[in-house]
Amino acid sequence: MDKELLSQVVSISRDAGEAILEVYNRAAGYEIDAKADDSPVTEADLAAHAILNPALAKLLPGVPVLSEESTLPPFSERGQWNKYWIIDPLDGTKEFIKRNGEFTVNVALIENGEPVLGVVYVPVLDITYSGIKGQGAWKIADGAESEIKVRTLAEQQASGNPIEVVASRSHGAEAVEAMLNKLTDALGPVETKNMGSSLKLCLVAEGQADLYPRLALTSEWDTAAAQAVVEAAGGKVMDIDFNVLRYNTKEDILNPFFYVVGDTEYDWKALLGS
Ligand SMILES: Nc1ncnc2c1ncn2[C@@H]1O[C@H](COP(=O)(O)O)[C@@H](OP(=O)(O)O)[C@H]1O
Numbered sequence: 001m002d003k004e005l006l007s008q009v010v011s012i013s014r015d016a017g018e019a020i021l022e023v024y025n026r027a028a029g030y031e032i033d034a035k036a037d038d039s040p041v042t043e044a045d046l047a048a049h050a051i052l053n054p055a056l057a058k059l060l061p062g063v064p065v066l067s068e069e070s071t072l073p074p075f076s077e078r079g080q081w082n083k084y085w086i087i088d089p090l091d092g093t094k095e096f097i098k099r100n101g102e103f104t105v106n107v108a109l110i111e112n113g114e115p116v117l118g119v120v121y122v123p124v125l126d127i128t129y130s131g132i133k134g135q136g137a138w139k140i141a142d143g144a145e146s147e148i149k150v151r152t153l154a155e156q157q158a159s160g161n162p163i164e165v166v167a168s169r170s171h172g173a174e175a176v177e178a179m180l181n182k183l184t185d186a187l188g189p190v191e192t193k194n195m196g197s198s199l200k201l202c203l204v205a206e207g208q209a210d211l212y213p214r215l216a217l218t219s220e221w222d223t224a225a226a227q228a229v230v231e232a233a234g235g236k237v238m239d240i241d242f243n244v245l246r247y248n249t250k251e252d253i254l255n256p257f258f259y260v261v262g263d264t265e266y267d268w269k270a271l272l273g274s
């Protein structure tokens, strides 16, 4: 896995972001349809998919692409893949429709069930988060690239600022609310920020948030790219039994509920375990 491959994925993700913004900024508006699970899909989701899918297939010939916007192959077929791309062309479709900018393009390469390379692109901000397993994680903002790292709870407490939790705007708010007292008792003041899409994991990766509890459903394409970034930045994504999140292990594509943490030394199990 090299940075040359990563920079090609970044470039493809930006092209998809441009196609999304063309729809976002269109004065005449765009159509919103409902998917089988009743979640919204727009022309922008499909335009981004139409760019990513062929470009990634060309980048690594023979490596399949699994997209939120294509038919899910049965597990009897995809369970054989030990290397594949998994993409969410537009994560945060609800936020896209609300026009609050909190949506992302997500591309990950999975090897043997683990995300080993990931790119999360934020079109409205023109910010890119990326990571390669064992090599590092980076952010490109205002045209400049810098390395990113998670922060520890002790660092945040020493700064005199509250511990920061990020959570969805749309899903699982009550369950998160119920755990905040536990956090406050153990860690002192806690501030919660609500936000759409995989941006939440990226904030943990860059040391701008300490915890993202996801106590609601997501699919594997929602987390794969940002998990690669978080892990390459020194953090962890664990299910609520504190096992690392893994991919392509079963027929359905749903993730378990999970926690994203920056501080991997802290005993989260003692704090959050039941
Ligand atoms: N019932 C459900 N099953 C699977 N995924 C769900 C879901 N409800 C929400 N999601 C996922 O949660 C994502 C939004 O998360 P958030 O609220 O943190 O922004 C959606 O991404 P899309 O916008 O790509 O559909 C969707 O994939």
Ligand SMILES: [Mg+2]
Residues within 6 Å of the ligand: 068, 088, 090, 091, 092, 221, 222
């Ligand atoms: Mg999504």
